[in-house]
Amino acid sequence: MPSVPDKSTRFMIRLARWGCTNRPFYHIVVLPNRKPRNMRPYDQLGTIDPMTNLYGEVLVSINFDRLKSWLNRGAHLSRPVEHMLGLAGFYPVHPTSYLFAMRNQRKAEKQKAESVKEENKSVGSQS
Amino acid sequence: MRLTRICRLLTQGFTRNQYLRTSGRFISCTSIRSDEILTSGGFTKASEERDPLPLFLSEEVQTWLQKMTGFDIEKICAPKPFEADKPTYRQLTQDELEKEKQRAIQIAKRRLQMPPVMKIRDGSFEVLQKDPGLNMFSNAKHVFTDISFGLKDRKRLIVVREPDGTLRTATGKERDRLNHVYFPEDGRAPVMPQMFEEEYLETILEKGKYRYILDRACVQFDPDDPEFIRVTHRTYEVVCERHQFDVLRSTRHFGPMAFYFAWYKKIEPLLTDMVQRDLLTDGVNLIKLYFKMHQELSSTEVLEENIDELHIIKNFCEKMVKNPNYKGQLQLAIQAYEAALPLQAKHSQS
Numbered sequence: 001m002p003s004v005p006d007k008s009t010r011f012m013i014r015l016a017r018w019g020c021t022n023r024p025f026y027h028i029v030v031l032p033n034r035k036p037r038n039m040r041p042y043d044q045l046g047t048i049d050p051m052t053n054l055y056g057e058v059l060v061s062i063n064f065d066r067l068k069s070w071l072n073r074g075a076h077l078s079r080p081v082e083h084m085l086g087l088a089g090f091y092p093v094h095p096t097s098y099l100f101a102m103r104n105q106r107k108a109e110k111q112k113a114e115s116v117k118e119e120n121k122s123v124g125s126q127s
Numbered sequence: 128m129r130l131t132r133i134c135r136l137l138t139q140g141f142t143r144n145q146y147l148r149t150s151g152r153f154i155s156c157t158s159i160r161s162d163e164i165l166t167s168g169g170f171t172k173a174s175e176e177r178d179p180l181p182l183f184l185s186e187e188v189q190t191w192l193q194k195m196t197g198f199d200i201e202k203i204c205a206p207k208p209f210e211a212d213k214p215t216y217r218q219l220t221q222d223e224l225e226k227e228k229q230r231a232i233q234i235a236k237r238r239l240q241m242p243p244v245m246k247i248r249d250g251s252f253e254v255l256q257k258d259p260g261l262n263m264f265s266n267a268k269h270v271f272t273d274i275s276f277g278l279k280d281r282k283r284l285i286v287v288r289e290p291d292g293t294l295r296t297a298t299g300k301e302r303d304r305l306n307h308v309y310f311p312e313d314g315r316a317p318v319m320p321q322m323f324e325e326e327y328l329e330t331i332l333e334k335g336k337y338r339y340i341l342d343r344a345c346v347q348f349d350p351d352d353p354e355f356i357r358v359t360h361r362t363y364e365v366v367c368e369r370h371q372f373d374v375l376r377s378t379r380h381f382g383p384m385a386f387y388f389a390w391y392k393k394i395e396p397l398l399t400d401m402v403q404r405d406l407l408t409d410g411v412n413l414i415k416l417y418f419k420m421h422q423e424l425s426s427t428e429v430l431e432e433n434i435d436e437l438h439i440i441k442n443f444c445e446k447m448v449k450n451p452n453y454k455g456q457l458q459l460a461i462q463a464y465e466a467a468l469p470l471q472a473k474h475s476q477s
Contacts, residue, residue, distance in 0.1 A: 046274060052267045055304075057267060057268045057270045058267045058269045059272070059305070060269060060272070062271060062273065063273075063275050064273050064275050084271075087261075087271070087288045088269075088271040088286060089255060089286060089288075093261060097261060097264050098260050100264050100265070101260060101261050101262055101263055101264035104263040104264065
């Protein structure tokens with residue numbers, strides 16, 4: 001048995017990047033795993049607009065009916081899609097989401113600590 | 128009940144055990160009232176006690192309001208300024224002409240369909256999940272919309288994942304916006320047009336373009352939108368101040384306007400106008416509507432059996448009208464009507 005399962009013929013629910021240079025826009029599409037990214041898909045399940053709008057929102061639309069039917073047919077999910085479905089509350093939150101959150105939290109803490117240190121320094125030099 | 132439905136939908140796709148395992152750390156669902164500003168002058172005070180919609184939709188009330196609206200087909204089917212099609216001419220037999228007229232009447236009736244009178248929507252949202260582990264996963268809100276085929280805009284599930292990891296349903300304003308993003312309506316602007324902001328609204332009201340405002344508000348807002356209620360109520364108030372009720376007669380807005388006046392017990396100016404224009408049946412319907420709405424007031428004194436319309440209005444004027452200003456106006460109108468009665472009789476004889 002091969003150590004990595006052959007996914008070449010499986011249906012994947014994955015992202016296709018549309019939009020243009022410096023302006024990403026994704027379609028959530030159903031395609032076999034090893035087909036070109038922007039091929040004409042078997043089905044389109046939704047869209048993701050990753051750039052924040054006027055109200056600071058990332059807009060995600062998903063056709064849950066079609067999604068469920070494709071999952072019933074044994075379609076697999078790519079990681080970014082799993083990530084989004086976890087955030088939507090459809091699936092349990094994906095572990096990588098927690099990882100991102102943890103990294104950001106640490107970075108913020110570090111920055112905070114540094115800024116506090118600098119402030120202390122500047123206060124010390126003034127006095 | 129809504130919450131359970133949402134939870135069911137959200138948790139489909141993985142087993143109950145999985146869910147329980149993951150949801151152990153989540154704080155259970157709570158309901159939070161949103162900070163959506165409820166404008167004064169709406170159905171706010173009454174909203175806690177009564178919902179106007181069932182009353183508005185009841186058959187009797189609808190008939191009264193429809194009768195009050197009138198049916199001036201010239202006005203309903205008047206050409207709109209932007210319709211510049213050339214007229215087409217056809218030769219028709221008498222039967223065909225009759226059919227065409229019937230068709231026109233059907234179209235006109237459809238145009239008179241009244242926008243429903245509703246109380247301000249509940250702009251609250253429910254917190255579905257609180258996940259401190261997801262804090263700062265991103266610096267943007269993530270908004271998820273269910274675009275499954277055949278869902279109604281009001282039923283569609285829209286959830287928001289806040290940057291601090293909270294998962295909640297969308298507020299009323301967010302719902303409006305996102306429904307418009309994915310399922311745009313003809314003529315509706317993505318952002319509220321400036322004409323509905325208070326200062327600009329006043330300028331347009333100054334010019335007396337009531338139909339323009341109300342028509343556009345019907346397209347732009349849902350009937351339970353706080354903005355819709357603010358705009359329409361302000362317009363009705365100005366119409367009442369200036370006694371320009373006739374502008375709205377034979378339009379779809381007359382019924383809701385009459386309903387509004389009856390709801391807030393301000394029917395006197397409208398009633399005066401009806402007497403002045405010799406529309407006593409409408410006046411009586413308005414009074415009936417008033418008593419149906421406010422059942423704490425006894426209608427027996429006013430709506431006696433076997434008396435004619437003029438007497439009902441007179442009774443109402445004497446017993447129910449408290450404001451001396453309104454009372455004087457209504458009495459004057461009734462006197463003028465009575466004075467004109469013999470003249471009318473003569474005219475009809477000759």
